[in-house]
Amino acid sequence: xxxxxxxxxxxxxxxxxxxxxxxxxxxxxxxxxxxxxxxxxxxxxxxxxxxxxxxxxxxxxxxxxxxxxxxxxxxxxxxxxxxxxxxxxxxxxxxxxxxxxxxxxxxxxxxxxxxxxxxxxxxxxxxxxxxxxxxxxxxxxxxxxxxxxxxxxxxxxxxxxxxxxxxxxxxxxxxxxxxxxxxxxxxxxxxxxxxxxxxxxxxxxxxxxxxxxxxxxxxxxxxxxxxxxxxxxxxxxxxxxxxxxxxxxxxxxxxxxxxxxxxxxxxxxxxxxxxxxxxxxxxxxxxxxxxxxxxxxxxxxx
Amino acid sequence: xxxxxxxxxxxxxxxxxxxxxxxxxxxxxxxxxxxxxxxxxxxxxxxxxxxxxxxxxxxxxxxxxxxxxxxxxxxxxxxxxxxxxxxxxxxxxxxxxxxxxxxxxxxxxxxxxxxxxxxxxxxxxxxxxxxxxxxxxxxxxxxxxxxxxxxxxxxxxxxxxxxxxxxxxxxxxxxxxxxxxxxxxxxxxxxxxxxxxxxxxxxxxxxxxxxxxxxxxxxxxxxxxxxxxxxxxxxxxxxxxxxxxxxxx
Amino acid sequence: xxxxxxxxxxxxxxxxxxxxxxxxxxxxxxxxxxxxxxxxxxxxxxxxxxxxxxxxxxxxxxxxxxxxxxxxxxxxxxxxxxxxxxxxxxxxxxxxxxxxxxxxxxxxxxxxxxxxxxxxxxxxxxxxxxxxxxxxxxxxxxxxxxxxxxxxxxxxxxxxxxxxxxxxxxxxxxxxxxxxxxxxxxxxxxxxxxxxxxxxxxxxxxxxxxxxxxxxxxxxxxxxxxxxxxxxxxxxxxxxxxxxxxxxxxxxxxxxxxxxxxxxxxxxxxxxxxxxxxxxxxxxxxxxxxxxxxxxxxxxxxxxxxxxxxxxxxxxxxxxxxxxxx
Numbered sequence: 001x002x003x004x005x006x007x008x009x010x011x012x013x014x015x016x017x018x019x020x021x022x023x024x025x026x027x028x029x030x031x032x033x034x035x036x037x038x039x040x041x042x043x044x045x046x047x048x049x050x051x052x053x054x055x056x057x058x059x060x061x062x063x064x065x066x067x068x069x070x071x072x073x074x075x076x077x078x079x080x081x082x083x084x085x086x087x088x089x090x091x092x093x094x095x096x097x098x099x100x101x102x103x104x105x106x107x108x109x110x111x112x113x114x115x116x117x118x119x120x121x122x123x124x125x126x127x128x129x130x131x132x133x134x135x136x137x138x139x140x141x142x143x144x145x146x147x148x149x150x151x152x153x154x155x156x157x158x159x160x161x162x163x164x165x166x167x168x169x170x171x172x173x174x175x176x177x178x179x180x181x182x183x184x185x186x187x188x189x190x191x192x193x194x195x196x197x198x199x200x201x202x203x204x205x206x207x208x209x210x211x212x213x214x215x216x217x218x219x220x221x222x223x224x225x226x227x228x229x230x231x232x233x234x235x236x237x238x239x240x241x242x243x244x245x246x247x248x249x250x251x252x253x254x255x256x257x258x259x260x261x262x263x264x265x266x267x268x269x270x271x272x273x274x275x276x277x278x279x280x281x282x283x284x285x286x287x288x289x290x291x292x293x294x295x296x297x298x299x300x301x302x
Numbered sequence: 303x304x305x306x307x308x309x310x311x312x313x314x315x316x317x318x319x320x321x322x323x324x325x326x327x328x329x330x331x332x333x334x335x336x337x338x339x340x341x342x343x344x345x346x347x348x349x350x351x352x353x354x355x356x357x358x359x360x361x362x363x364x365x366x367x368x369x370x371x372x373x374x375x376x377x378x379x380x381x382x383x384x385x386x387x388x389x390x391x392x393x394x395x396x397x398x399x400x401x402x403x404x405x406x407x408x409x410x411x412x413x414x415x416x417x418x419x420x421x422x423x424x425x426x427x428x429x430x431x432x433x434x435x436x437x438x439x440x441x442x443x444x445x446x447x448x449x450x451x452x453x454x455x456x457x458x459x460x461x462x463x464x465x466x467x468x469x470x471x472x473x474x475x476x477x478x479x480x481x482x483x484x485x486x487x488x489x490x491x492x493x494x495x496x497x498x499x500x501x502x503x504x505x506x507x508x509x510x511x512x513x514x515x516x517x518x519x520x521x522x523x524x525x526x527x528x529x530x531x532x533x534x535x536x537x538x539x540x541x542x543x544x545x546x547x548x549x550x551x
Numbered sequence: 552x553x554x555x556x557x558x559x560x561x562x563x564x565x566x567x568x569x570x571x572x573x574x575x576x577x578x579x580x581x582x583x584x585x586x587x588x589x590x591x592x593x594x595x596x597x598x599x600x601x602x603x604x605x606x607x608x609x610x611x612x613x614x615x616x617x618x619x620x621x622x623x624x625x626x627x628x629x630x631x632x633x634x635x636x637x638x639x640x641x642x643x644x645x646x647x648x649x650x651x652x653x654x655x656x657x658x659x660x661x662x663x664x665x666x667x668x669x670x671x672x673x674x675x676x677x678x679x680x681x682x683x684x685x686x687x688x689x690x691x692x693x694x695x696x697x698x699x700x701x702x703x704x705x706x707x708x709x710x711x712x713x714x715x716x717x718x719x720x721x722x723x724x725x726x727x728x729x730x731x732x733x734x735x736x737x738x739x740x741x742x743x744x745x746x747x748x749x750x751x752x753x754x755x756x757x758x759x760x761x762x763x764x765x766x767x768x769x770x771x772x773x774x775x776x777x778x779x780x781x782x783x784x785x786x787x788x789x790x791x792x793x794x795x796x797x798x799x800x801x802x803x804x805x806x807x808x809x810x811x812x813x814x815x816x817x818x819x820x821x822x823x824x825x826x827x828x829x830x831x832x833x834x835x836x837x838x839x840x841x842x843x844x845x846x847x848x849x850x851x852x853x854x855x856x857x858x859x860x861x862x863x864x865x866x867x868x869x870x871x872x873x874x875x876x877x
Contacts, residue, residue: 046663094846101845104606105849107662108798108802108845111610112837112840112841112842114838115837115838115841117838119835119837119838122834123832234666234670234673272677273677276674276678279670279671282670283674286666286670
């Protein structure tokens with residue numbers, strides 16, 4: 001065994017490497033988590049079908065690329081558009097008719113919806129695992145001793161662009177402000193003339209669009225298949241829970257934190273238990289701080 | 303019977319109740335009135351353990367029951383009803399009242415699943431007690447109906463019957479006349495008198511002044527979270543501050 | 552009382568049907584399927600106690616089923632324990648686990664509860680896969696012995712059919728007793744208004760944990776039955792998909808009805824078997840059924856049928872009255 005202090009050096013080098021690769025996975029979780037939060041804030045529903053939007057983004061892009069031979073950008077835009085349409089149709093057919101149902105029915109409806117979407121995707125695209133080409137070269141870049149794939153940079157860049165756009169939307173546009181009003185108090189919002197139904201529809205549209213983008217930008221790295229939605233969705237939910245269901249910074253931190261923990265856990269402890277890490281964190285947060293890491297507890301009013 | 307001392311409750315920056323104290327004597331009917339937003343329902347929610355208070359104490363028979371949960375208070379025979387009646391939908395009218403007998407029965411999961419003779423005997427007595435309570439409020443003919451199919455006024459009666467099934471020492475009624483027509487309100491007034499005559503202390507929050515002045519032995523007036531006045535119905539009617547508060551001066 | 556007699560008659564008819572069914576289907580592949588129907592019914596009855604009566608969702612019940620199966624399997628196949636003793640130890644262990652996690656988990660409501668139970672289920676599933684030394688990992692655990700009673704070995708589908716259905720029938724009877732008792736009323740009260748139930752003196756948090764534990768113990772027994780009748784188990788049977796399948800059975804059959812879970816279990820076990828040719832479609836059918844039944848038939852099939860028959864009956868009654876008057 002070498003004894004020159006280089007052992008600790010390799011260790012810290014490794015940690016840096018794991019953290020870097022965890023960052024881009026974390027960015028994906030953030031995007032998915034924000035999708036959860038947007039719908040939750042405007043409707044009080046946790047949409048179990050959120051992960052399926054992610055799957056649809058990746059799978060449709062693959063489909064348009066390989067079978068229809070569309071150019072990359074066109075394939076991506078088309079699949080974002082179609083996934084958004086699926087989100088809107090889902091809201092209109094399954095969520096809107098049940099606006100006043102109890103939470104149990106809503107949970108079951110969104111689970112049913114997610115199975116349905118997954119099943120149709122399986123029939124349409126098959127059970128195989130696919131990959132789409134990276135957005136630019138596959139040559140790893142070296143940053144401070146650690147290597148990083150260009151696709152990781154794409155992921156981080158696009159994520160932060162979207163988060164910035166998201167923030168602009170919620171704080172500087174009429175619809176965005178109206179949606180924030182809805183999330184504070186739905187009844188008051190409708191009393192001042194905000195069309196709550198329309199806001200719910202918009203929130204489903206935004207969430208499904210965000211989900212599909214997450215699915216597309218991660219597909220070159222992690223591959224995609226009809227059933228990736230379950231895990232990605234659940235981890236995005238975990239990110240949103242850490243972030244206290246905020247549709248902004250909180251969930252972004254939640255996602256990044258989760259991505260880094262997972263990557264470190266997989267690298268340093270055991271890769272087999274990698275997926276368990278997210279769920280252990282999820283349970284701990286739900287048990288100890290259900291309001292999220294960054295939010296003060298609120299008193300529930302009867 | 304019931305005494306509250308210095309109850310204060312803040313929601314964020316808003317003070318809903320500030321330093322409210324009064325007591326309810328055994329066997330009396332106490333009214334709590336006040337304009338909208340005076341903090342009446344918040345006060346009841348705190349006394350019944352549904353909310354916690356920011357400061358202050360609650361005593362039941364001189365025992366400190368501050369911060370006890372509703373289920374613990376039920377064991378000490380304090381019970382309440384709700385402004386927007388909270389019936390158990392999916393249960394029949396009789397079954398609703400049978401849940402009220404919960405604290406007075408013992409059978410656990412095992413003995414219920416096995417239908418031990420002890421359990422069957424208890425079940426019979428629960429049913430009889432519940433039936434008596436339905437008779438007490440006068441809706442025994444509805445026993446077999448489902449709770450959600452009752453008209454609002456009958457639902458209110460059912461809620462009171464369910465509360466009485468607990469064999470309470472004190473019953474808190476949160477706006478019992480809300481949503482009732484004048485005939486039903488008159489009936490309610492007689493029922494509340496009957497409850498008191500059966501030895502149960504009554505405290506009620508109410509907007510219907512006629513009812514309150516008619517049946518209450520004494521009245522507490524809240525305004526903007528503060529206690530404004532306390533006294534007999536006659537004293538309250540003549541109190542200038544109370545009149546001013548109601549006229550919005 | 553009339554209701555009691557009625558339900559006893561129903562139960563007797565149903566039990567005799569179960570008893571006589573093998574005369575019709577004896578031997579062959581269908582017997583094996585009917586063993587599964589029994590195990591699934593047992594699981595659906597367990598989940599229905601929690602979901603249908605107390606109104607608390609669980610997306611992790613496959614985990615309790617799996618824990619029962621694996622504890623039984625490992626204790627007998629690896630350590631040579633008697634299957635009956637293994638069944639009891641598994642039930643006790645799973646009961647303890649459920650009781651311990653029940654308090655923090657059942658503080659959560661609605662969507663959060665669904666996510667937490669789901670998370671628990673996935674963690675357990677991952678452990679089944681990763682503890683290869685103990686469970687055999689993804690390739691499964693084989694060589695689990697059958698049940699036996701002093702030399703009489705339950706080694707055929709027919710014998711296991713009677714064993715499984717005996718347990719299932721007894722459980723249906725006991726759970727029907729439970730839901731029509733003091734405890735059952737309190738559970739249904741929680742489902743409708745938690746705050747009113749508390750005001751009536753129902754210790755809501757304790758009762759929820761008790762029913763969660765009971766439900767987990769029944770699922771564990773189902774797991775042990777599964778392990779000792781199949782003699783082989785692998786993690787794939789205990790994943791998230793199976794939790795959703797159980798949920799579908801209960802929802803389709805009818806939340807909060809005694810025979811609902813039975814209908815759901817029969818339908819969902821036989822449907823894929825009869826649709827072998829369309830194997831891949833079953834997942835879509837589940838999804839569609841979940842959505843449609845929740846939207847248009849919230850009481851499930853059992854109540855749907857009841858509504859139709861009572862409508863027909865009242866129609867018939869009014870005809871009779873009309874004729875009598877005429």
